[in-house]
Structures are given as structure tokens and as C-alpha cells.
Amino acid sequence: MSARRQPPWAFDHGTQFFTARNRAFREFLAPLQAAGIVREWEGPVVYLEPGERPRKRLWFEPHYVACPGMNTLCKHMGEGLEIHTGIEVAPLTQRSPAGWQLMDTSGGDLGLFDAVVCTAPSPQAVRLLDEHLPADAQLRTVRYRACVALMAGFDTPWQPTWIAGKARDNPVEWIAAQSTRPGRNMPAALVAHASADWSDASLERPPAEVQQEMLAAVAALTGLQMDRATHLALHRWRYALVDADTAAEEPWVDLxxxxxxxxxxxxxxxxxxxxxxxxxxxxxxxx
Ligand SMILES: Cc1cc2nc3c(=O)[nH]c(=O)nc-3n(C[C@H](O)[C@H](O)[C@H](O)COP(=O)(O)OP(=O)(O)OC[C@H]3O[C@@H](n4cnc5c(N)ncnc54)[C@H](O)[C@@H]3O)c2cc1C
Known part of the structure; x- marks a missing residue:
């Protein structure tokens, strides 16, 4: 759940929203909603097609966002915990009688721990735990799809008649008007997500080429003059969506x-x- 600030704009360039279908998760969210940290993102949602007027699309359940940015929820959950950021943990070696000695990838000592719980995407978790994972551990075979995200900020006003649009059979399959999200007070900005197929195929292509093609797709879908954007950025998410057919069933635990x-x-x-x-x-x- 990420947010990127580029004043005067701010972009939620990863997770766009979350839904709450499970009672325990709804109960977890209730106090956060009361505190205004989580709010419902409401407004018209549409289908977009090049050269066509947007067609109304229905959302059948509340869609939530964290405020003022998606990462606020994680920051809130981390309050009171000792958290070290910007450190890449190196693959685990052997456990000593005293515990797990963790190192970072530059060889820095991160300390000695009784237990290690890893919540990285499964390919990264496998890299960290490889030596200690059974050969048939389910997380070894989970596959992820990529997502290329385009961020665009404008100085000129843009009053979209929708908060988010979905497209089919297009390099771009999702466009969200950032300023329509609650608690975001900023000039016009959008985040566009490429489809999983297009993202997988484009992950290693030159970013400038990928950006140009996404700009053209967004312009065709929205009618916006994308050359008027005063801020443009691209982010490539390698582990965006779990391929549902490969998902595991349970967390992995070796007590x-x-x-x-x-x-x-x-x-x-x-x-x-x-x-x-x-x-x-x-x-x-x-x-
Ligand atoms: C583009 C995109 C759009 C999405 N849209 C939605 C949406 O609209 N709705 C929805 O519900 N979900 C959405 N998701 C999915 C949602 O973001 C994920 O399901 C959720 O974030 C997974 O959380 P996680 O804690 O399992 O993993 P992550 O959020 O991936 O967190 C794993 C963390 O582990 C860290 N890490 C990995 N390796 C190491 C290492 N060696 N050392 C230290 N740290 C490490 C990573 O840096 C990362 O911070 C989207 C995801 C993406 C990328």
C-alpha cells in the first residue's frame, strides 16, 4: 500500500482501494473509520473505451482508501513498534543455538532473533528462506503478475465526471482520478495501471517507450491532452497480483x-x- 508525494500532487500508485468482505477485517477497520484514517471512496465509476463516452459501471460494495495516503494505514498500524526501513534483509543462513543471526545485503549485522516471520511477496520470501523451506512448500510455486503504473499531474484543471475508469483489451486497464479520493486536496492528477498481460510483457522494455505507449492509451481513453501533464512518472511493480491459480492455501510455519x-x-x-x-x-x- 504505497503513496508517492510529489508536491503539489500525491499519488497512490499501488493499491487503489480495498474492500472488506470478512467480518474480522470489518471489525478491524471500524475504529480506523471512526478516526478518519480509513474512508470510503465514493463517486461514479465507468467503463472507458477509446473514442466513446464513458459508460456507467456499478460498485456493489464499499471501496475504502486510507487518508491522506494509502500508506497511512500501515504507518498507523506500525505506531509503537520498532520498525527499520530501507534495509534489505539477506537470505538466512544457519540458525545458531542462540537464534537467527540476520544480516542485510551489504553485510551489516541486524541482530539475533528467536524467530523470523517473513511477509514479503512469495518469490522474495523463497529467496530469503530457501535453504530452510521444504521442497514442496506451497509458496515456492506461487506466481505473480506485474503492473506498470503511470502517474500524471496537471497544472490545468480537470473535472472528470468519474472517480475511476476501467478499460478492456487495452494496454491500460484502470485510471483513477487522484483528487477524487477523500482527504486529498490537490490539483488534477491521475494514476493509470496497465493490464497484467501488457505489464508482464513490458517490464523489461525501455521505460521511456513504455511511458509513451501508456500516455497514448490514456489520451485515447479519456480524451485528455497528456502532453499538458507537468509531472510524469512510471513505476514498475514486479509483484502486483497473485496469479489466482497458483495461490497457496495457508501461511507457512515451521515452529x-x-x-x-x-x-x-x-x-x-x-x-x-x-x-x-x-x-x-x-x-x-x-x-
Ligand atoms: C499496482 C498494484 C495495485 C493493487 N491494487 C489493489 C487493489 O486495488 N485492491 C487490493 O485489495 N489490493 C491491491 N493490490 C494488492 C495489495 O497491494 C497486496 O495484496 C498487499 O499489499 C500485499 O501485502 P503484503 O503485506 O502481503 O505484501 P507487500 O505489500 O508486498 O509487502 C511486502 C514488503 O516486504 C518487503 N521486502 C521484500 N523483501 C525484503 C527483504 N529482503 N528485506 C526487507 N524487506 C523486504 C517489501 O519491500 C515490502 O515492503 C495491488 C497491488 C499493486 C502492486
């Missing part, structure tokens, strides 16, 4: 070794699933 892993790869590719996987893992560790 004897003091190792565990969870994440959205345990069920489906949604914020709620990531949260539920953490709950399930916590329950089994506490038990």
Missing part, C-alpha cells in the same frame, strides 16, 4: 526452526487477504 511466512500469496491478491493471512499466522504462532 521448530522458528520460521514463518505469510502474505497476500496465501489466498488472493488483495489487501484484505494479506491482512487475513497475517491474522491466521499470528493465531497459529500464539497457539
Amino acid at each position: 521448530n526452526a522458528g520460521l514463518a511466512a505469510a502474505g497476500d500469496w496465501c489466498s488472493a491478491s488483495r489487501v484484505e487477504d494479506a491482512w487475513l493471512s497475517g491474522q491466521r499466522l499470528a493465531e497459529s504462532l500464539l497457539a
